[in-house]
Amino acid sequence: xxxxxxxxxxxxxxxxxxxxxxxxxxxxxxxxxxxxxxxxxxxxxxxxxxxxxxxxxxxxxxxxxxxxxxxxxxxxxxxxxxxxxxxxxxxxxxxxxxxxxxxxxxxxxxxxxxxxxxxxxxxxxxxxxxxxxxxxxxxxxxxxxxxxxxxxxxxxxxxxxxxxxxxxxxxxxxxxxxxxxxxxxxxxxxxxxxxxxxxxxxxxxxxxxxxxxxxxxxxxxxxxxxxxxxxxxxxxxxxxxxxxxxxxxxxxxxxxxxxxxxxxxxxxxxxxxxxxxxxxxxxxxxxxxxxxxxxxxxxxxxxxxxxxxxxxxxxxxxxxxxxx
Amino acid sequence: xxxxxxxxxxxxxxxxxxxxxxxxxxxxxxxxxxxxxxxxxxxxxxxxxxxxxxxxxxxxxxxxxxxxxxxxxxxxxxxxxxxxxxxxxxxxxxxxxxxxxxxxxxxxxxxxxxxxxxxxxxxxxxxxxxxxxxxxxxxxxxxxxxxxxxxxxxxxxxxxxxxxxxxxxxxxxxxxxxxxxxxxxxxxxxxxxxxxxxxxxxxxxxxxxxxxxxxxxxxxxxxxxxxxxxxxxxxxxxxxxxxxxxxxxxxxxxxxxxxxxxxxxxxxxxxxxxxxxxxxxxxxxxxxxxxxxxxxxxxxxxxxxxxxxxxxxxxxxxxxxxxx
Numbered sequence: 001x002x003x004x005x006x007x008x009x010x011x012x013x014x015x016x017x018x019x020x021x022x023x024x025x026x027x028x029x030x031x032x033x034x035x036x037x038x039x040x041x042x043x044x045x046x047x048x049x050x051x052x053x054x055x056x057x058x059x060x061x062x063x064x065x066x067x068x069x070x071x072x073x074x075x076x077x078x079x080x081x082x083x084x085x086x087x088x089x090x091x092x093x094x095x096x097x098x099x100x101x102x103x104x105x106x107x108x109x110x111x112x113x114x115x116x117x118x119x120x121x122x123x124x125x126x127x128x129x130x131x132x133x134x135x136x137x138x139x140x141x142x143x144x145x146x147x148x149x150x151x152x153x154x155x156x157x158x159x160x161x162x163x164x165x166x167x168x169x170x171x172x173x174x175x176x177x178x179x180x181x182x183x184x185x186x187x188x189x190x191x192x193x194x195x196x197x198x199x200x201x202x203x204x205x206x207x208x209x210x211x212x213x214x215x216x217x218x219x220x221x222x223x224x225x226x227x228x229x230x231x232x233x234x235x236x237x238x239x240x241x242x243x244x245x246x247x248x249x250x251x252x253x254x255x256x257x258x259x260x261x262x263x264x265x266x267x268x269x270x271x272x273x274x275x276x277x278x279x280x281x282x283x284x285x286x287x288x289x290x291x292x293x294x295x296x297x298x299x300x301x302x303x304x305x306x307x308x309x310x311x312x313x314x315x316x317x318x319x320x321x322x323x324x
Numbered sequence: 325x326x327x328x329x330x331x332x333x334x335x336x337x338x339x340x341x342x343x344x345x346x347x348x349x350x351x352x353x354x355x356x357x358x359x360x361x362x363x364x365x366x367x368x369x370x371x372x373x374x375x376x377x378x379x380x381x382x383x384x385x386x387x388x389x390x391x392x393x394x395x396x397x398x399x400x401x402x403x404x405x406x407x408x409x410x411x412x413x414x415x416x417x418x419x420x421x422x423x424x425x426x427x428x429x430x431x432x433x434x435x436x437x438x439x440x441x442x443x444x445x446x447x448x449x450x451x452x453x454x455x456x457x458x459x460x461x462x463x464x465x466x467x468x469x470x471x472x473x474x475x476x477x478x479x480x481x482x483x484x485x486x487x488x489x490x491x492x493x494x495x496x497x498x499x500x501x502x503x504x505x506x507x508x509x510x511x512x513x514x515x516x517x518x519x520x521x522x523x524x525x526x527x528x529x530x531x532x533x534x535x536x537x538x539x540x541x542x543x544x545x546x547x548x549x550x551x552x553x554x555x556x557x558x559x560x561x562x563x564x565x566x567x568x569x570x571x572x573x574x575x576x577x578x579x580x581x582x583x584x585x586x587x588x589x590x591x592x593x594x595x596x597x598x599x600x601x602x603x604x605x606x607x608x609x610x611x612x613x614x615x616x617x618x619x620x621x622x623x624x625x626x627x628x629x630x631x632x633x634x635x636x637x638x639x640x641x642x643x644x645x646x647x648x
Contacts, residue, residue: 050630178384179500179501186386270628278642281639282603286599300594310458311363312367313598318606
């Protein structure tokens with residue numbers, strides 16, 4: 001099928017909004033590759049976003065985030081909801097394109113037209129991955145996914161702002177997650193909206209739950225949203241605790257909608273996203289200038305030889321790079 | 325004492341270079357507060373930097389990084405070397421201004437004129453903390469610290485680029501660091517130059533060492549620098565293993581100097597620092613514009629109401645903000 005360039009864009013957006021999976025897959029590839037047509041596509045689709053409920057799952061590799069998302073997907077599908085999954089965790093089985101087999105019970109979802117699963121590896125460029133993740137979330141939303149599950153890896157300092165695209169943040173831990181509990185305790189990691197202790201058939205589960213309770217008790221007075229962070233025990237691979245988790249996710253959503261907090265969160269998140277997008281754009285330009293222009297290469301030489309200090313070099317780079 | 329403004333700068337730099345601790349403390353406060361005189365001071369001092377050996381310690385909270393640095397400081401002082409310590413770990417006892425007591429054996433160093441200890445809490449602003457840490461490292465270097473120990477918290481994705489200021493990166497773990505090992509295994513955390521298993525009197529030490537060895541065996545062929553990452557067992561609070569660690573740090577330094585890798589690292593680090601400084605500067609300007617200007621506030625409203633998409637808003641912000 002031959003289409004004119006302009007027409008094709010419009011058609012792609014329309015097909016995507018109609019829930020066409022191939023159109024959605026193609027649109028995501030466009031934004032991932034930062035293709036020429038991507039900005040226009042996003043511009044066209046953006047007014048049709050905002051309806052999806054966005055859940056962000058973070059936690060150390062191996063805690064079972066993918067399995068948990070698979071189990072939740074099953075529950076939501078049974079309730080008739082359409083689901084989008086975006087994994088930006090390089091350690092995730094989604095990312096490795098694995099056919100996940102019976103144990104994880106996700107393979108069935110790959111064939112379900114009501115489920116769309118996509119994963120993203122690190123694109124290297126600072127801010128680039130976050131940008132692509134934000135844009136992909138918008139595409140899933142525009143394509144009619146009613147629930148979007150974001151999977152990101154996080155242990156300690158949640159510098160990755162992908163989780164900031166979520167309305168509800170869930171931290172997934174497992175027995176043995178000592179580092180993450182220490183990070184929570186030390187205030188290095190932000191307290192999420194829900195904490196899941198997965199693989200809860202492990203003998204050390206209750207020890208972990210007690211530790212987490214201790215941490216939550218310390219910080220509970222500071223929480224402005226009047227939400228009591230629940231701890232949910234699950235064995236995701238067997239579906240244990242998943243229904244309870246689903247009910248708590250729904251309860252959190254109700255809580256933030258009722259109090260106007262969802263609107264506040266989204267406003268704050270969008271503000272940060274605009275700033276991050278702008279900063280990433282500038283950084284890309286500067287990086288390109290530094291690589292391409294001989295005079296700016298000499299600037300780096302001067303810094304290496306301790307003739308110009310880094311701050312002066314940064315100022316000079318901003319002055320001299322196009323669009324800097 | 326009353327000094328003219330210009331003269332004061334020059335005097336402060338001179339006093340700092342002569343190793344005056346009060347001058348160093350004051351200079352750090354200037355860069356932390358982004359005071360007016362800070363850029364000129366750094367410009368003046370930068371040509372006198374580059375001699376210090378910079379070691380970056382990262383790892384989960386509670387692994388004992390501070391205690392280890394304290395013990396290393398003792399060893400280096402006994403060898404007649406001057407030491408600077410900069411902690412940018414919000415969970416560190418340094419950061420809490422603790423008098424660390426006998427157990428940690430650091431309190432003695434607070435009174436030693438050959439040791440300068442400084443800590444920094446998170447400054448909130450994106451990139452701001454890293455900027456202040458870079459600048460403080462330069463100040464310690466210019467003040468004649470021969471060895472600089474940087475302490476940062478890191479578990480998983482090392483998004484914090486403070487560690488990038490170091491010539492040698494040391495990951496400090498303790499028995500129970502399951503999340504960090506998973507992160508190493510999954511390739512989410514970069515392999516450091518040395519791994520310390522601290523609190524090695526714990527019964528699970530050998531299990532952890534075995535796990536780490538397994539991870540290192542996987543990635544060893546990919547290492548371009550021909551350095552075999554050693555695992556060192558320490559009980560820092562009792563000084564056990566510290567001498568061995570010191571010898572391995574020296575061996576790594578020799579290795580990277582001999583092969584010209586130190587120069588390469590520093591060039592790459594400085595390049596990243598220039599880019600980070602430039603991007604942080606731009607981001608601060610944009611943030612200020614978004615907060616102050618009514619028209620840009622309306623831009624955010626338009627995004628929240630799904631009338632303008634985030635990418636367009638970012639572009640508009642870059643076009644319209646002063647210096648954007």
